[in-house]
Amino acid sequence: xxxxxxxxxxxxxxxxxxxxxxxxxxxxxxxxxxxxxxxxxxxxxxxxxxxxxxxxxxxxxxxxxxxxxxxxxxxxxxxxxxxxxxxxxxxxxxxxxxxxxxxxxxxxxxxxxxxxxxxxxxxxxxxxxxxxxxxxxxxxxxxxxxxxxxxxxxxxxxxxxxxxxxxxxxxxxxxxxxxxxxxxxxxxxxxxxxxxxxxxxxxxxxxxxxxxxxxxxxxxxxxxxxxxxxxxxxxxxxxxxxxxxxxxxxxxxxxxxxxxxxxxxxxxx
Amino acid sequence: xxxxxxxxxxxxxxxxxxxxxxxxxxxxxxxxxxxxxxxxxxxxxxxxxxxxxxxxxxxxxxxxxxxxxxxxxxxxxxxxxxxxxxxxxxxxxxxxxxxxxxxxxxxxxxxxxxxxxxxxxxxxxxxxxxxxxxxxxxxxxxxxxxxxxxxxxxxxxxxxxxxxxxxxxxxxxxxxxxxxxxxxxxxxxxxxxxxxxxxxxxxxxxxxxxxxxxxxxxxxxxxxxxxxxxxxxxxxxxxxxxxxxxxxxxxxxxxxxxxxxxxxxxxxx
Numbered sequence: 118x119x120x121x122x123x124x125x126x127x128x129x130x131x132x133x134x135x136x137x138x139x140x141x142x143x144x145x146x147x148x149x150x151x152x153x154x155x156x157x158x159x160x161x162x163x164x165x166x167x168x169x170x171x172x173x174x175x176x177x178x179x180x181x182x183x184x185x186x187x188x189x190x191x192x193x194x195x196x197x198x199x200x201x202x203x204x205x206x207x208x209x210x211x212x213x214x215x216x217x218x219x220x221x222x223x224x225x226x227x228x229x230x231x232x233x234x235x236x237x238x239x240x241x242x243x244x245x246x247x248x249x250x251x252x253x254x255x256x257x258x259x260x261x262x263x264x265x266x267x268x269x270x271x272x273x274x275x276x277x278x279x280x281x282x283x284x285x286x287x288x289x290x291x292x293x294x295x296x297x298x299x300x301x302x303x304x305x306x307x308x309x310x311x312x313x314x315x316x317x318x319x320x321x322x323x324x325x326x327x328x329x330x331x332x333x334x335x336x337x338x339x340x341x342x343x344x345x346x347x348x349x350x351x352x353x354x355x356x357x358x359x360x361x362x363x364x365x366x367x368x369x370x371x372x373x374x375x376x377x378x379x380x381x382x383x384x385x386x
Numbered sequence: 387x388x389x390x391x392x393x394x395x396x397x398x399x400x401x402x403x404x405x406x407x408x409x410x411x412x413x414x415x416x417x418x419x420x421x422x423x424x425x426x427x428x429x430x431x432x433x434x435x436x437x438x439x440x441x442x443x444x445x446x447x448x449x450x451x452x453x454x455x456x457x458x459x460x461x462x463x464x465x466x467x468x469x470x471x472x473x474x475x476x477x478x479x480x481x482x483x484x485x486x487x488x489x490x491x492x493x494x495x496x497x498x499x500x501x502x503x504x505x506x507x508x509x510x511x512x513x514x515x516x517x518x519x520x521x522x523x524x525x526x527x528x529x530x531x532x533x534x535x536x537x538x539x540x541x542x543x544x545x546x547x548x549x550x551x552x553x554x555x556x557x558x559x560x561x562x563x564x565x566x567x568x569x570x571x572x573x574x575x576x577x578x579x580x581x582x583x584x585x586x587x588x589x590x591x592x593x594x595x596x597x598x599x600x601x602x603x604x605x606x607x608x609x610x611x612x613x614x615x616x617x618x619x620x621x622x623x624x625x626x627x628x629x630x631x632x633x634x635x636x637x638x639x640x641x642x643x644x645x646x647x648x649x650x651x652x653x654x655x
Contacts, residue, residue, distance in 0.1 A: 171440035178443065178455055186447055191547075278460075 131155040138375045139207035147209045147224055149264045149371035151243055151256075158199070158380050159373035160187050160238040161350035162208060163357065164366040167192045170235040172278030176356060177239065179275040182314065183284055183352035185240035187378065193232040199378040204236050210369035212354070217361030226366050234366070239350045241373050242287050244380045249289075252298050257290050257336040264371035265289070266330035267351050271323025274352065282356030285332070286314055286322065287349040290342040299345060315346045322346060332370040400424040407644045408476035416478045416493055418533045418640035420512055420525075427468070427649050428642035429456050429507040430619035431477060432626065433635040436461045439504040441547030445625060446508065448544040451583065452553055452621035454509035456647065462501040468647040473505050479638035481623070486630030495635050503635070508619045510642050511556050513649045518558075521567050526559050526605040533640035534558070535599035536620050540592025543621060551625030554601070555583055555591065556618040559611040568614060584615045591615065601639035 125146070130138070130153045138154045150159055165173055170192075177184035190197045195204045205227045213221040213229050221229075242265070246256050258265045265287045272284040291299055296316055319327055327344060328335045332351050338344055357365040368374060394415070399407070399422045407423045419428055434442055439461075446453035459466045464473045474496045482490040482498050490498075511534070515525050527534045534556045541553040560568055565585055588596055596613060597604045601620050607613055626634040637643060 167440075171436075171443060174440065174443050174447065175458055178447075178458060189444055189447060 135375045135377050136201065139202045142209040142224070142375075143203070143206045145224060147372070150209060150373045150375060151246070151265060151371065152259050154375045155247060156380055158187060158376050158378045159241040159243045160199075160376050161241055161353065162204065162211075162236060162238060162366070162368045162374050163353045164204070164234045164236040165357075165362055166231070166364060167233040167235050169279065169362050172280045173237060173353070173356075175277035176274070176280040176353070177237070179277050180284075180352065183274070183348035183350060185350075187238045187240050187376065189238070190236040192235050194236070195230075197236075197238075199238065199376040200374065201377055204374065205230050208368050208372060208374050210372040212367050212369050214354075214357050214362075214365040214367070216363060217358050217365075219358075222369055229364070229366060231364070234364075237353070238374060238376065239353060241350050242347050243373065245347075247380060249299065252295075252301075254291055254295050254299055258334065261334075261336055263336065264333035266327070266335055267332035267349050267370060268319075268322070268324045268327075268346075269331045269355060274356065279362070280356050280360050282352065282359040284314075285349045285352040285355050286324075286346040287333075287351075288319075288327065288330075288336075288344050288346050290336065290338040291316075291345045293341055293343050296343055296345065313345045314348045317343045317345075319344055319346070404644045404646050405470065408471045411478040411493070411644075412472070412475045414493060416641070419478060419642045419644060420515065420534060420640065421528050423644045424516060425649055427456060427645050427647045428510040428512045429468075429645050430510055430622065431473065431480075431505060431507060431635070431637040431643050432622045433473070433503045433505040434626075434631055435500070435633060436502040436504050438548065438631050441549045442506060442622070442625075444546035445543070445549040445622070446506070448546050449553075449621065452543070452617035452619060454619075456507045456509050456645065458507070459505040461504050463505070464499075466505075466507075468507065468645040469643065470646055473643065474499050477637050477641060477643050479641040481636050481638050483623075483626050483631070483634040483636070485632060486627050486634075488627075491638055498633070498635060500633070503633075506622070507643060507645065508622060510619050511616050512642065514616075516649060518568065521564075521570075523560055523564050523568055527603065530603075530605055532605065533602035535596070535604055536601035536618050536639060537588075537591070537593045537596075537615075538600045538624060543625065548631070549625050549629050551621065551628040553583075554618045554621040554624050555593075555615040556602075556620075557588075557596065557599075557605075557613050557615050559605065559607040560614045562610055562612050565612055565614065582614045583617045586612045586614075588613055588615070 135154045135157045177186045211226045270284045404426045446455045480495045536556045539553045
C-alpha cells in the first residue's frame, strides 16, 4: 500500500468535518490525515484484548509524553464520546499485528474484530501542528504532502507488566531562528506533547540517518534548519511489536482517527 | 481515632524530609499531614486487588481532575520510584474497606496486605496549597491546625467498569478579593487540580451545610470570604464505598503519603 492510493487533489481536506472525513475513509479513501479537519484532534489507535488492557493503560500512565490518552472505549465498543462513528472502519488504514508481527495493512478491520478488544485513542502530534503553523513555523511534511518521518530511538520507555519498548519520535525541521518560538508556543498554549523531546543531535537519540525513517516518509532538512523531535504516538506500536500480544490493531502510521474532539479541548487554559 | 492522637508541638514538620516524616508515622504518630515536608508531593493511597486495577486506572483516566495519578506500584510491591519506604506502614493512618464497608482505621495495614494488591498513588490538593500561601492566600485548615473539609457532591464521576461514584471536593475559604489570585496562580503555575472546580454556591454542588463535611473537619468561613471548591483525591474512596470491591485500603482522609517527589515536578513549566 502506498502512502496515498487515491488522489485528494481539489479537496479542501482541512475544511471537512470529522464526520465527513471519516465517511471518506469508511468509503475506501486511503491517505495520511495530516492537515485534515483543522481544529479537531486526531488520535492514534491501539486496540488490545481486555486481559492486556491494564498493562497498556499503565504503560500510557508511565509514559505520558508519547502516550497521552484521549479516551478509552469499553471492551467491544466501536464508538464513544469523541467518536460518533465506527473505530473498525473510520480510519484510512490499519495495521494488524498477531504475536507482535505485522500480518496485514488494511482499510477495514471488521473481520479481525473481537468483543474483548479495548480501543485506546492516544493523542497525536498533529494537534500542535496547527499551533506551530499559526506561529509561522513551517511544517515540512504538510508542505511536501507526505507522512511525518518517525524514528525508533535508543531511549527505553518505562515498562508496565508485559508492555515494554523504545521511545519513538517524530521529526520536523525548524529554522534555527524559530526554535525558541516552538518552545514558547508549546509552553504558552501547551498541549499534549507540544513540548519537543529534543532539539538537534539525532545521534544522541540513536538515530543514524534522518533520511531513512522507521515509519513515515523522509523530509528535506534545509540549510539553517534544525531537526526537532517530539515523542510520538507510534510508541505504543513499537511496544506491541516488542511485547507480542496475541492480537493488536493500530492505525497505519500517519493514517489517524479524526475525532470529534476539538484540539482546543486538549490545550491548557 | 481522633484527628491528632499525639502532639506535634515544637516540631517543624514543614522542614522534615519525606523519609523523616514517614519514619515518624511508621513509628506510630497519627496526624493529618497538611504542611508536612514542604516542597514534596503528598499522595492519596488506594490499594486494590489486581483484577480491579484496570477498572480503577480507567476511572482515573476518565476523571483526571479528582484522580491525577502520580504513580502505580506493581502488584504486591510496597515501594517504588517516588516512595523509598513501605506503603503498608509509612502513612499516619489507613482505612480498610471490605465489600465497600469501612471495617478498620489503623496506622499499619501489614496484616491486611495481599500479594495481588496494586497501590495507586494519587495526587493531593496539598500540592498547590504551598503555591496559594506563596501568593498570600490564607489556607484556613492549616492555620487552624485541622484536617481540610471535604464534601460529597451531587455531581457524578464518569464511571469505568465496576467503578462509579460521586465527585468529592475539598473546600478552602478565600477572601473575595483574592479569588482571582487563586485562578491566576492555578493557571500560571498550574498543577494537578490547582484550578478550582467551583467558586461559591455550595448548593449547586448539592452541599447543604458547609459546617458538616463528609470527611475532615469544618473550618471557619469569615465575613467577606467565598468558599472555593477543588476536586479531591478522596473521590476514589467514595467510588470504593459505592462500588464495593472485596478489599480496598486507602489513607485516612487528610493522613496522606508523603512521597519523595518534589511538588515542582508536577507543576507546569
